[in-house]
Amino acid sequence: MKVTMQTIADRIGVSKNAVSLALKHDPSISEETRNKILAVANELGYRRNQVFGEVMSQMRKRGSDSVSATIALINGNQNHRAFREHPTIPNYVTGCKERASQLGYAIDSLWLFDQSMSGQRWIDILQTRGIRGIVVVGLMNENQLPPAFVPVIEAFPCVVTGVRTREPTLSFSCVDHHILALRAFEKALELGYQRPGLVLDSVIDQLVEHRFSAGYQSGQTVLPKSRRIQPFFDVAKARENHRHFQDWLKKEQPDVIFTLYNEVHAWLEDMGLKVPKDIGLIQLEWRASRPNWAGMNQHNDIVGQTAMDMLIGMIHRGDKGAPPFPRATLIGPTWVNGQTVRQQTHGHLTVKSQ
Helix, strand or coil: CCCCHHHHHHHHCCCHHHHHHHHCCCCCCCHHHHHHHHHHHHHHCCCCCHHHHHHHHHHHHHHCCCCCEEEEEEECCCCCCHHHHCCCHHHHHHHHHHHHHHCCEEEEEEECCCCCCCHHHHHHHHHHCCEEEEEEECCCCCCCCCHHHHHHHHHCCEEEECCCCCCCCCCEEEECHHHHHHHHHHHHHHCCCCCEEEECCHHHHHHCCCHHHHHHHHHHCCCCHHHCCCCECCHHHHHHCCHHHHHHHHHHCCCEEEECCCHHHHHHHHCCCCCCCCCEEEECCCCCCCCCCEEEECCHHHHHHHHHHHHHHHHHHCCCCCCCCCCEEEECCEEECCCCCCCCCCCCCCCCCC
């Protein structure tokens, strides 16, 4: 016999709606009743149809402005105003909020590095606010969560955007940095460039587990060794003294540069080089705020939406704690043409000579 929510409701003597809310761990159902419903559901072998549940959530959202639960967006950046001021993080936030709204969830924003917060205080606040799950957004300077936050992960479903955390390792969503760098390299060759170079802070490359530089090095395998260039990782030193960048440029002689940093344009101009006449520039994180640049759109709003999808799946399954098999969902980037590269194309890749 097929076990339905009505089957469980008849067995216990409650409404079908009460069973539905209890299976979603809705705080409006008392703990005693919820535990009784969950015990009977487990005894009868009930399996919730997750797809149907999500569709119903969207239908309820379209028909009503009410929401049934709240998700916490935790600002994981050292700047407590990063959700508004950071050049990248607001895109993640936009995506998270859009998907939460579509599925009928409210959003509550908090800051990860609030020094007044202990593990128990985090848990108390989140429970008081009716939080069902957590998305950590904007870990940019490190990939480890503060020790005080670790107990929270055992109490709530939690995913991360942008980077993979360690100790504990959580499921996360981000752009596919390796493919991004590789596709940028391939595009540069299509545009006729012969010596692509990479300018990237080593801290950022380490944060994404060297996926940027790995994609770049993969691209270089199609070039003869005489045209392969060592990446420039000393961005912090170059900001203090441009000579570090200038020495690298004169030694390696790239004709196009992949970078995350606007200031590289100014460094080139200080050397008397014109973009794109003398050298091309390709942004590894294209933004609508600088549309004249050519580069790769990371689609971080889609990354945010994906993180929310992952979290809601965990909520439906009742998952908590660091997963034994963390999942990574990688979002593909797309090329955006701009005025910082040549406009003519050669229609083929330059390949390594035999």
